[in-house]
Amino acid sequence: MVQSSSATRIAAELRQLVAGLRAGARLPSTREIVTRFGASPVTVQQAVRMLVREGLVESRPGAGTFVRHAQPAPRADYGWQTAALGPVRSDAGFVGSTLQTVGPDVMALHSGYPVDDLLPVRAVQAALARAARSRSAIDRPPASGLPELCAWFAGEVAEATRSGGAAPTASDVLVMPGGQSALSSIFRALARPGEAIVMESPSYCGAIAAARQAGLTVVPVPRDPSGDGVDPLVLTEAFERSRARLFYAMPQVANPTGESWSASRAEELLDVVRSNGAFLVEDDWAHDFVLETPVRPLSAQDASGHVVYVRSLTKSVSPAVRIAAVIARGPARTRIQTDRVVDGLYVSGVLQTAALEVVSAPGWSAHLRRMHEQLRARRDALAGLVTELLPAETLTSVPRGGLNLWLRLPSGVDSDAFVAACARERVLISPGREWFPAEPPGAFVRVNYSGPDPARFEEAVRVMADVLAGGGAAGAGAAGAAG
């Protein structure tokens, strides 16, 4: 039935009236409402029926219209689902801690995504606007990605190819909707559920979760105390023991430790991978954030298809432009492409076009230079404060790039309790536990220096110092942290 506009208006007034009454109260009679609003009885009845349909009032014939008793929502019991689904595969706790959105007054050192100051904001907005007006807003791109974008990704690695290496070409590239998706596809495509994957420990928490979600068992290999990757003998043993065919690693500026492999160690580890008939999944997440030496992806030297390379633009172009690439050769590439197509068919052409415009524009290199200067200043400022205000040896190293410092807390400190105590003082950091595939060998936290307001680094580090000291800003929470 079409409601008259007067009925709608009267219903709105009655809703307000009902909101002020307790459950069971009687509404004025139809006659009273007719008089109050100067409307016809039919119009008033229409309005009252609207409220009945909304469940706000009920009509009791002969008695009147009454405000309904609030009906408690039935308590849902989904316990049967837990029984049906069985054990969880991966713990996505890191999503809560590194991706949480925070209010303006919080010192956010927890997240992995740089703030606007470090992004080419205007270039991204202009590129997206242009892409929206072009055919890419409508067309379906090729499943492996826009050829020009594939060529750009291949060219970036090819630049680092030396004699004896094998420069990748556009046909080795697959465009992915972000680095996380790339890792998930690789793990699903190159290993079967129940198999093992070897990872440096600590490692990127999202990779640990993606491997577990793919049904893989994560086999940790401890990082070499020298800071140079992992011991080749330990890696060999891990391959032999677990029969894994995948080794996931970040040879350049690992997340979270900031460590990088030397060229000679990289050669040794690649030899171990090759002689075990395995793949190195090289996550070059920090490619755009390496400050001190030229970036030389191992993929550039890989003539035999043992390296599967991942590079993402999410952190350097924009967190809203989810574009990454995988470089792989042979059947491995075909299998990863099959997984991608089965999972999502293809990646939005608008995002690919915009990303390509940003990274191939003349302003991109200048942007990277400016961003590097800022990151260097942020890194040095935070590292300096940590050295000055926190206990000796808290700073594990000054990374040659990336976005994070990896801090070792004094023995006896519980990193979760420390993180919680800092959070109560509005300083957010990432608990080290989330970055280990097995028991952590100590208490660690990751502190990101690419977030908002570097002017507040000192305040944040002072909060950490107070929490460690067991008093001051942390109040009662510090006891747990420093216990």
Ligand SMILES: Cc1ncc(COP(=O)(O)O)c(C=O)c1O
């Ligand atoms: C080491 C590493 N690899 C991959 C990813 C995922 O990249 P993306 O944001 O493009 O999905 C991240 C994100 O934090 C990361 O730190």
